[in-house]
Amino acid sequence: MTLLLSKMQNFNSISAYNSINSGQVFLWRKYEDYWYGIDGQDILKISNSGKITSYKKKQTDFFRKKDNMSKIIKSITKDQTTKNAVKRYLGLRITQQDPFQCLISFIVSSNSNIPKIKQSLENICVKFGDKVKFDNQEFFLFPKPQNISQASIVDLQDCGVGYRAKFIKEAANLVWSKKIDFENLKKSNYAEAKKTICTIPGVGNKVADCVLLFSLNKLEAFPLDRWMVRILEKYYDENFKINTKTITEKQYNILHQKIVNYFGPFAGYAQQFLFKMERENYKKKWL
DNA sequence: CCAAGGCCTGAATG
DNA sequence: ACATTCAGGCCTT
Numbered sequence: 001m002t003l004l005l006s007k008m009q010n011f012n013s014i015s016a017y018n019s020i021n022s023g024q025v026f027l028w029r030k031y032e033d034y035w036y037g038i039d040g041q042d043i044l045k046i047s048n049s050g051k052i053t054s055y056k057k058k059q060t061d062f063f064r065k066k067d068n069m070s071k072i073i074k075s076i077t078k079d080q081t082t083k084n085a086v087k088r089y090l091g092l093r094i095t096q097q098d099p100f101q102c103l104i105s106f107i108v109s110s111n112s113n114i115p116k117i118k119q120s121l122e123n124i125c126v127k128f129g130d131k132v133k134f135d136n137q138e139f140f141l142f143p144k145p146q147n148i149s150q151a152s153i154v155d156l157q158d159c160g161v162g163y164r165a166k167f168i169k170e171a172a173n174l175v176w177s178k179k180i181d182f183e184n185l186k187k188s189n190y191a192e193a194k195k196t197i198c199t200i201p202g203v204g205n206k207v208a209d210c211v212l213l214f215s216l217n218k219l220e221a222f223p224l225d226r227w228m229v230r231i232l233e234k235y236y237d238e239n240f241k242i243n244t245k246t247i248t249e250k251q252y253n254i255l256h257q258k259i260v261n262y263f264g265p266f267a268g269y270a271q272q273f274l275f276k277m278e279r280e281n282y283k284k285k286w287l
Numbered sequence: 288c289c290a291a292g293g294c295c296t297g298a299a300t301g
Numbered sequence: 302a303c304a305t306t307c308a309g310g311c312c313t314t
Contacts, residue, residue, distance in 0.1 A: 110310040116297065162295035167311085204311050226309070246310095248289065 011069040014050035015091025021286035022276045026118040040098030055134045063093040076270040081235045085273040099182040101142040102215035107202040123159035148172035167202025190218045205252045213268040222267045
């Protein structure tokens, strides 16, 4: 009984460290005993125990505390690979981020790498975001959609985003003009929300799945980047293999369907544990 | 429907 | 020191 209880407590625990260092977020830093992170117009402060306070005192379930992790872990651990990953990175959570920041972050992420993404996003905040003080530290909030939509392409390019500048500006414009409405998308199902979000320039299957998983509550989203394709090839059978060099729209959809059939409705959690595991194996930088 | 090439930057490798 | 290669996802052809 005590063994069972302690096991369940472990499942429900939250590791801020594992969650922040898993490729979901970029604008986080550690200062003394706390992690500080930009989330839209707010700054979140996480203690070692996982307790969140915030600059604007807003309520947020950033680490999805309400998720029933015992149930989710039971559902996604279909094999030894996922079992090992879950055990090794206990407390890793999918985050529930500010959708606009999440969208821009993953447009910036395409064809790039984590240190570079972080640098570009910091530049964007300094250039277009509000400067605030919190706990005697200086922070720049993430810019509002309006501010980015009115930025010049050259000013955006100066942040190091290259050809993505026009995608970022147009995406911000779609959000500001409410042609993309995140609150609606949260209510839509996965397929509908994905279809809508893929109309944003610079957003393909992978970026869309990141936004759906990390900010719009779609836990069946399973972002398939080069790493995930490699992981599936390495640890799973022929069924998950891509035969061609580039992953086409059709293949992405077929593979995603197979994945959801296998891992179940919380497949996105399986993705996060597997990604974390393999990137750690290769000692890749997180922030 | 699919394949291939270009986009942009910084790090790694020769 | 300098040049080349690579990593990375989306869009256009």
